[in-house]
Amino acid sequence: MKYLAEYRDPTLARALVDRIRRTATRRWTLMEVCGGQTHTIVKQGINEVLSEAVEMIHGPGCPVCVTPLEQIDRALHLAARPDVIFTSFGDMLRVPGSECDLFQVKSRGGNVRIVYSPLDAVELARQNPDREVVFFAVGFETTAPANAMAVWRARELGVENFSVLVSHVTVPPAIEAILEAPDNRVRGFLAAGHVCTVMGWTEYEPLAQRYRVPIVVTGFEPLDILEGIWMAVQQLEEGRHEVENQYVRSVRRDGNRPAQELVSRVFQVVDRGWRGIGVIPRSGLGLREEFRAFDAERKFELDAIRADEPAECLAGDVLRGRIKPFQCPAFGESCTPESPLGAPMVSSEGACAAYFRFGRLSRAAAGG
Ligand code: SF4
Numbered sequence: 001m002k003y004l005a006e007y008r009d010p011t012l013a014r015a016l017v018d019r020i021r022r023t024a025t026r027r028w029t030l031m032e033v034c035g036g037q038t039h040t041i042v043k044q045g046i047n048e049v050l051s052e053a054v055e056m057i058h059g060p061g062c063p064v065c066v067t068p069l070e071q072i073d074r075a076l077h078l079a080a081r082p083d084v085i086f087t088s089f090g091d092m093l094r095v096p097g098s099e100c101d102l103f104q105v106k107s108r109g110g111n112v113r114i115v116y117s118p119l120d121a122v123e124l125a126r127q128n129p130d131r132e133v134v135f136f137a138v139g140f141e142t143t144a145p146a147n148a149m150a151v152w153r154a155r156e157l158g159v160e161n162f163s164v165l166v167s168h169v170t171v172p173p174a175i176e177a178i179l180e181a182p183d184n185r186v187r188g189f190l191a192a193g194h195v196c197t198v199m200g201w202t203e204y205e206p207l208a209q210r211y212r213v214p215i216v217v218t219g220f221e222p223l224d225i226l227e228g229i230w231m232a233v234q235q236l237e238e239g240r241h242e243v244e245n246q247y248v249r250s251v252r253r254d255g256n257r258p259a260q261e262l263v264s265r266v267f268q269v270v271d272r273g274w275r276g277i278g279v280i281p282r283s284g285l286g287l288r289e290e291f292r293a294f295d296a297e298r299k300f301e302l303d304a305i306r307a308d309e310p311a312e313c314l315a316g317d318v319l320r321g322r323i324k325p326f327q328c329p330a331f332g333e334s335c336t337p338e339s340p341l342g343a344p345m346v347s348s349e350g351a352c353a354a355y356f357r358f359g360r361l362s363r364a365a366a367g368g
Pocket residue numbers: 312313314315318325328329330331332335336340341342343344345352
């Protein structure tokens with residue numbers, strides 16, 4: 001296959017659906033980890049068409065969604081400072097904090113800028129030596145190499161007015177937390193292809209063995225998802241629990257070693273809070289001590305900023321797959337993309353946004 005449309009071929013999709021239905025002798029519960037996969041599944045109605053063979057539970061793999069409220073509040077605090085140029089990818093700007101979002105801070109005069117690479121933020125710092133430039137370093141292992149590169153480059157160039165507000169999280173501890181939960185129903189996982197492009201899949205092998213769950217590294221197009229589901233169902237039916245790779249056009253077992261080395265030189269593993277879930281031990285990345293000068297939390301002494309998640313938003317239950325978005329009482333009522341209560345309704349990878357956008361508004365419609 002060379003072209004994107006081929007990964008959306010309806011004839012091949014129907015053949016894979018038939019194959020999954022024929023393979024499954026019972027209804028299996030699978031979780032797709034990544035929010036990008038969730039959007040494909042909900043948009044294409046994959047959960048609906050497979051509802052008798054497979055229940056798809058949507059996982060916590062939306063980086064914008066899992067960034068805790070207090071980290072958003074810290075970003076808002078920095079963005080409002082007159083001496084700061086606050087930079088971020090565009091998807092963070094509409095995420096609600098306790099009182100407002102970054103767009104609102106910008107409309108009140110805050111110097112908030114969208115960048116397409118953290119290296120652009122380093123360049124901005126060089127061009128504005130009289131300002132502090134902060135980059136909002138959010139994301140899973142996928143974005144960590146570029147963010148590590150920005151910090152590395154800033155040190156190399158002696159750019160002292162650059163720092164990063166870090167909220168990096170990692171996938172394997174989240175999978176483990178889901179599997180350890182007493183009410184866990186997930187029997188197999190679709191792992192995120194882009195994360196594994198960086199990290200490979202060796203860290204998933206102990207999880208698959210210990211918890212006896214198949215984990216299939218999967219891409220993001222409809223045929224990727226359907227093939228990944230079929231591979232997971234096949235393993236479950238055969239009593240296997242291995243890590244398999246559906247996303248062969250991008251992922252190798254060891255991943256991208258130079259990227260991993262750069263990440264481990266700049267970042268270290270830390271405990272990290274996840275929105276609505278709480279702290280998961282060793283589930284995040286924080287700057288190593290030698291890069292502390294680039295840590296915005298230390299530079300601006302942000303520790304005192306704390307926030308409680310709004311009780312009305314059930315993002316934690318959505319992110320752990322305990323409920324479907326439409327089961328949140330606020331869904332489509334007090335919480336819409338125009339007036340969101342939580343990040344999952346804003347993010348382009350958020351499950352609530354997917355259900356709202358594609359009109360999956362009931363259990364029957366969603367194959368739940
Ligand atoms: S629908 Fe809105 S309030 Fe409910 S969980 Fe999703 S983001 Fe939170």
